[in-house]
Every structure is written in C-alpha cells, then in structure tokens.
Amino acid sequence: MGDAMEVDTPTVARLTAVAKGKAKITAPSKSVPWVEKYRPTSLADVAAHKDIIDTIDRLTGENRLPHLLLYGPPGTGKTSTILAVARKLYGSQFQNMILELNASDDRGIDVVRQQIQDFASTQSISFGAKGNVKLVILDEADAMTKDAQFALRRIIEKYTKNTRFCLICNYVSKIIPALQSRCTRFRFAPLSVENVTGRLQYIIREEGLDATESGLAAIVRLSNGDMRKALNVLQSTHMAYPHITEEAVYLCTGSPFPKDIEQIAYWLLNESFHKAVSCILSLLQILCDCHFVFNDFTLCFASLVIQITFLMNLKGSAKIEMEAET
Numbered sequence: 001m002g003d004a005m006e007v008d009t010p011t012v013a014r015l016t017a018v019a020k021g022k023a024k025i026t027a028p029s030k031s032v033p034w035v036e037k038y039r040p041t042s043l044a045d046v047a048a049h050k051d052i053i054d055t056i057d058r059l060t061g062e063n064r065l066p067h068l069l070l071y072g073p074p075g076t077g078k079t080s081t082i083l084a085v086a087r088k089l090y091g092s093q094f095q096n097m098i099l100e101l102n103a104s105d106d107r108g109i110d111v112v113r114q115q116i117q118d119f120a121s122t123q124s125i126s127f128g129a130k131g132n133v134k135l136v137i138l139d140e141a142d143a144m145t146k147d148a149q150f151a152l153r154r155i156i157e158k159y160t161k162n163t164r165f166c167l168i169c170n171y172v173s174k175i176i177p178a179l180q181s182r183c184t185r186f187r188f189a190p191l192s193v194e195n196v197t198g199r200l201q202y203i204i205r206e207e208g209l210d211a212t213e214s215g216l217a218a219i220v221r222l223s224n225g226d227m228r229k230a231l232n233v234l235q236s237t238h239m240a241y242p243h244i245t246e247e248a249v250y251l252c253t254g255s256p257f258p259k260d261i262e263q264i265a266y267w268l269l270n271e272s273f274h275k276a277v278s279c280i281l282s283l284l285q286i287l288c289d290c291h292f293v294f295n296d297f298t299l300c301f302a303s304l305v306i307q308i309t310f311l312m313n314l315k316g317s318a319k320i321e322m323e324a325e326t
C-alpha cells in the first residue's frame with residue numbers, strides 16, 4: 001500500500017497535540033457574546049449590503065421610510081439594520097417609539113389585533129426625535145399564522161399615517177402576497193468572503209487576538225456568509241485555545257478537516273473500490289473516536305463532489321470556448 005493508502009495519522013496527532021493541555025479557560029468577563037458586543041449600532045457599521053443600506057439611509061434621512069420587508073438567510077444583518085434605522089430615527093426616544101415582536105411572542109391573531117393595534121393607535125410623542133412615525137418591527141414574520149398575516153393587512157392600511165411596519169423573515173415565500181405588496185422588499189444575501197473577513201479582522205484587532213491567516217480563513221469558510229456564526233466560532237475558539245489557528249477552529253467546531261475530506265476523495269478516485277472503502281472506514285473510525293460526527297463528513301464530501309463537478313464543467317466549457325476561438 002502506497003503512502004496515499006495509509007490512514008492519515010497526522011490528523012490524530014493534531015487532535016491530541018492541540019487538545020492536550022493547551023486549552024485554557026478564559027475569564028468570565030471575556031464571555032460576553034460578541035454577536036451582541038459587535039452588533040452594528042449605526043447603519044455605517046453594517047458590513048456589506050451597501051445598496052440596501054444607502055437606500056434605507058437616504059429614505060430615513062428624508063423621513064420617507066416605507067413599510068419594509070427585509071428577508072434573507074440568518075446572520076446577515078436584517079435585525080441589526082432595522083434597529084440601527086430606529087436609533088437614527090428616534091435617538092433617545094428609541095424605546096418609546098418602536099414595538100418589537102419576535103417569534104417567541106404569541107403571534108396569533110389576537111396579538112396582531114390587540115398589541116399592535118394598541119401601540120399603533122396611540123399618539124406618538126417624540127421630543128427631539130427626527131421621526132414622527134412609530135415603527136412596528138415584526139421579526140421572524142414567517143412564523144406568523146396566516147390569519148395573523150391577513151389581519152395585519154388591514155392594520156397596516158389603517159395606521160399608515162403614523163406607523164411604519166418592518167417585517168423581517170428568512171423565507172419570503174411564507175409571507176402572504178398581500179403583505180409583500182404593501183412593503184418595499186430588500187433581500188439580505190449571505191455576506192461575501194471579503195466582508196466577513198474584514199469584519200473579523202476588525203474584531204480580532206479590537207480584542208487583541210492571536211489569529212493566523214489560515215485560522216481566519218477557516219472561520220470564514222465555515223461561516224458560509226453568516227456573520228453571527230463567524231463571530232460565535234471566533235469567540236468559542238478564542239475561549240478554548242490560546243491561538244486561533246486552522247486546527248483550533250476545526251477542533252472547536254467539530255468540523256472535519258478539509259485535508260481529510262480531500263484524502264477520502266483521493267482514495268475514491270485513485271484506488272480500487274475495496275481498498276478505498278477499507279481506508280476510508282479506518283480513517284472515519286479514528287476520527288469518530290475523536291468525536292467527529294459521521295454526518296459532517298458526508299456533508300463536506302458532498303460539497304467537495306459538487307465543487308469538483310463544477311470545476312470539471314468549467315474546464316469543459318473553457319475548452320469548448322478555446323476550440324471555438326481557434
């Protein structure tokens with residue numbers, strides 16, 4: 001059996017080396033969740049979504065805020081954005097001028113009729129605040145019942161004069177079309193690698209962390225454009241290990257090392273079926289004993305296969321283009 005056929009023991013060595021005695025318990029004061037500590041307080045702090053932020057900023061500045069529907073995957077800044085808008089509009093009156101409801105509240109038809117109606121129908125008194133309309137934020141609106149959504153249609157129309165509504169959700173398809181058409185829609189896409197990297201670098205500087213480039217890249221890769229996830233991984237790695245390295249990040253999250261996934265792909269593509277299966281099973285056995293989860297491997301492997309297929313297709317089309325040019 002050649003080198004490539006041997007089970008990749010360096011991973012196991014890494015596991016024990018990093019895990020052995022190097023983990024440290026950080027002082028409780030450092031465990032304040034960074035997702036809250038670094039939640040953008042102003043629109044300028046929101047990373048990415050420049051077009052959306054510019055538009056909302058302009059409309060807020062001109063006091064012409066429409067009803068809003070912010071949607072997109074988790075951790076992309078939807079809630080942070082509307083809270084920053086509210087701070088800009090109301091300043092110190094912030095708490096009096098907004099009603100924030102989320103999925104943990106009762107979202108039945110009674111809440112829509114009573115709580116929102118009570119808030120929206122009272123006179124707004126906003127001394128010194130820019131905005132003279134109130135703001136109802138319905139976070140996680142896709143969890144609202146259909147009846148509640150239908151009831152909201154009327155309420156939005158009835159109180160448009162002195163209230164703006166901002167619906168926030170992950171799945172826009174779960175919002176009834178009648179509500180969608182009453183709002184200006186903004187889609188918050190997953191953050192780009194550059195945006196997540198930039199924001200993490202800022203936090204690493206602020207916190208004085210010792211992070212390697214590959215460690216940072218690993219966090220960005222694992223976050224998949226979810227800034228909340230990126231911050232949580234950064235903080236938990238920092239709490240568990242003195243240095244934020246690639247190994248520490250993968251160990252802390254329990255995610256398979258890319259090197260192991262590539263090794264599995266190599267065996268599958270280059271060795272006979274029986275040899276490949278026996279090597280893969282030995283490797284998985286060792287890794288699962290080290291608390292890695294088998295399902296994570298299948299997910300990572302599926303994503304690698306998709307990447308390989310994509311690259312092969314790309315190569316194919318490049319070849320076709322080159323052939324067409326000559």
Ligand SMILES: Nc1ncnc2c1ncn2[C@@H]1O[C@H](COP(=O)(O)OP(=O)(O)OP(=O)(O)O)[C@@H](O)[C@H]1O
Pocket residue numbers: 034035036038039040045046047048072073074075076077078079080081169170188191199227228229231
């Ligand atoms: N665009 C962003 N710029 C800076 N920080 C961000 C951004 N998006 C998310 N974050 C960070 O992630 C945390 C969660 O963001 P937020 O609550 O705004 O996400 P969300 O889009 O509302 O997610 P969900 O759909 O899960 O409610 C924030 O406290 C902030 O630290």
Ligand SMILES: [Mg+2]
Pocket residue numbers: 078079080139168
């Ligand atoms: Mg949110």
